[in-house]
Amino acid sequence: xxxxxxxxALEPLGAEWQALVDRAPEATVFQSWEWIATFWKHRGxxxxxxxxxxxxxxxxxxxxxxxARYRGLPLRRVSFLGAPLSDYQDLISEAGRAAExxxxxxxxxxxxxxxxxxxxxADVREDxxxxxxxxxxxxxxxxxICPFLALPASWDSYQQTLGRNLRGNLGRKRRxxxxxxxxxxxxxxxxxxxxxxxxxxxxxxRRWRRRGLAGAFAAEGVRSFHREVAPLLAARGWLRLHRLxxxxxxxxxxxxxxHRGRVYYYLGGFDLALSNYGPxxxxxAHAIAQAIxxxxxxxxxxxxxxxxxxxxxxxxxxxxxLVWAHPTxxxxxxxxxxxxxxxxxxxxxxxxxxxxGRPTATKAGRPGRR
Numbered sequence: 001x002x003x004x005x006x007x008x009a010l011e012p013l014g015a016e017w018q019a020l021v022d023r024a025p026e027a028t029v030f031q032s033w034e035w036i037a038t039f040w041k042h043r044g045x046x047x048x049x050x051x052x053x054x055x056x057x058x059x060x061x062x063x064x065x066x067x068a069r070y071r072g073l074p075l076r077r078v079s080f081l082g083a084p085l086s087d088y089q090d091l092i093s094e095a096g097r098a099a100e101x102x103x104x105x106x107x108x109x110x111x112x113x114x115x116x117x118x119x120x121x122a123d124v125r126e127d128x129x130x131x132x133x134x135x136x137x138x139x140x141x142x143x144x145i146c147p148f149l150a151l152p153a154s155w156d157s158y159q160q161t162l163g164r165n166l167r168g169n170l171g172r173k174r175r176x177x178x179x180x181x182x183x184x185x186x187x188x189x190x191x192x193x194x195x196x197x198x199x200x201x202x203x204x205x206r207r208w209r210r211r212g213l214a215g216a217f218a219a220e221g222v223r224s225f226h227r228e229v230a231p232l233l234a235a236r237g238w239l240r241l242h243r244l245x246x247x248x249x250x251x252x253x254x255x256x257x258x259h260r261g262r263v264y265y266y267l268g269g270f271d272l273a274l275s276n277y278g279p280x281x282x283x284x285a286h287a288i289a290q291a292i293x294x295x296x297x298x299x300x301x302x303x304x305x306x307x308x309x310x311x312x313x314x315x316x317x318x319x320x321x322l323v324w325a326h327p328t329x330x331x332x333x334x335x336x337x338x339x340x341x342x343x344x345x346x347x348x349x350x351x352x353x354x355x356x357g358r359p360t361a362t363k364a365g366r367p368g369r370r
Contacts, residue, residue: 002060002100004108007050010037016059017092023356025095026128029257029264030086034232037063040084042225049078049115051091051108053101060103061093067116068353071341076108078119085222087146087266087302088319089123091130095320098129106133109324118334119324123303126318135324141342143321145305148298149316155289162312170285174258177277181246185286188241188253193230197223200253216267226255234258242290244270245285252279254287262298263291283311306350 007013017033028077029035040048046068053061064081082088093101109119117195122143124130130142152158159167178184188196205215217223233239240256240263253272256263270279291299302310303319323338325331 002053002055002104003153004104005054006108007114008048008051009271010040010048010050010354013050013052014061015023015225017062020059020062020092023094025093026090026098027092028088028090029091029233029238029259030082030088030261031064031090032233032236032238033235035086035229036082037106038225038232039227040066042228043085044081048081050081051105053097053104060097061105063091063101063105066223070334071117071337072118073087073337076115076117077332077336078116078121080123083122085225087123087264088125089121089126090125093129102129102133106135109275110135110258111298114120115227117325117328117330118338119322120338121322123319124322126320130322131320133196134321137325137327139254139323141321141323143319144303146300146303146317146319147305147309148289148317149312149314150224150323151292151296153292155292158288158292158313163311166281170281173277174282174285177246177274177279177282183244183246183251185242185244185283187290188243190231193234193239193241194227195206195224196243196250196253197255199250200255200267200269201252203253203271204267205269207272209270210272231254235333238289240290242283242287244279246279252283254283256287258291258296259292261296262300263294263296264300264302266302285287288312 014033014037017036020033021027024031044066046066049067049189050066051063051065065078066081067076067078071079080086082089085133091098091101091105109116117274121130133140152161161168162170171277174183201217205217208215208218217226228243230239236261238257240258242254242256243250249271251274252268254265254268257266264283268280268283281289288299289342300317301314321342323335
């Protein structure tokens with residue numbers, strides 16, 4: 001029988017957490033000890049509430065949570081530890097124990113309902129045991145689309161699946177960039193991670209500022225998080241930091257992770273001065289080829305239904321958002337605020353697609369073709 005412990009500190013769990021992730025079949029980089037502990041150090045807010053399921057003293061599951069004020073209001077929201085920087089969020093469990101752990105964790109949350117007004121668990125894969133939970137007052141709402149590529153055995157085979165224009169442009173633009181600026185593509189070695197990240201921050205943020213928006217790396221706390229976590233992931237063999245150099249400078253960087261036969265494309269940036277060459281596409285092609293060479297079965301574009309992902313042949317994978325509240329006045333207020341937030345998020349996604357010339361999603365969630 002499982003017992004559930006609640007922890008308000010991470011450090012004592014480190015070794016067991018790492019070992020559990022290594023034997024948890026559905027765990028991703030975003031559930032790793034390295035990612036979560038570093039996130040809490042740089043971006044943590046509120047109170048830790050890490051639930052651990054044990055059987056005969058052995059750790060078999062973890063649900064990493066935190067309790068914080070909701071939008072600055074005196075409402076207490078429980079969310080995943082790692083939100084919103086983690087694209088996939090979930091419990092961690094041994095093989096075959098996910099449903100059992102999910103039930104035990106939700107029972108613990110219900111027993112301690114006086115501590116919270118709203119449980120809001122976002123970015124949960126639709127095939128997760130959490131997504132199958134059914135409790136009174138629990139809403140399991142569609143959340144995001146996370147496109148992914150199923151990778152064949154060779155780059156040549158993959159190229160044949162691409163549209164004629166994209167395939168032709170990749171070859172032509174690469175030859176032009178190599179001839180005119182001596183372009184070369186590589187994966188950043190361990191000793192050059194920090195300067196490559198600094199270049200990524202600059203290129204990524206500059207592009208978003210051109211759109212009148214803050215980039216993903218605008219906050220110093222986010223940059224410091226990645227400065228620390230990237231070498232930790234590299235030490236585990238999980239970092240894939242791809243780089244395009246041309247004309248004596250780094251012109252594009254893709255920040256990716258490789259884990260258990262999947263490569264995750266997290267964020268990228270490219271030099272706007274080379275836009276005519278499509279440096280982002282060229283480096284993405286390099287990253288896909290590298291993923292195929294290492295035997296990866298998938299390249300996961302992570303959250304966001306941007307049209308360009310589907311031009312590479314991506315399929316859809318969906319996530320859900322679990323929202324749970326009890327019938328109290330405070331919980332009703334929190335649930336109403338959450339509904340408004342979810343509707344605004346969906347509207348914002350549609351508006352961004354229209355403003356940036358991307359097709360809007362159809363009712364089925366697939367991007368429409370124009």
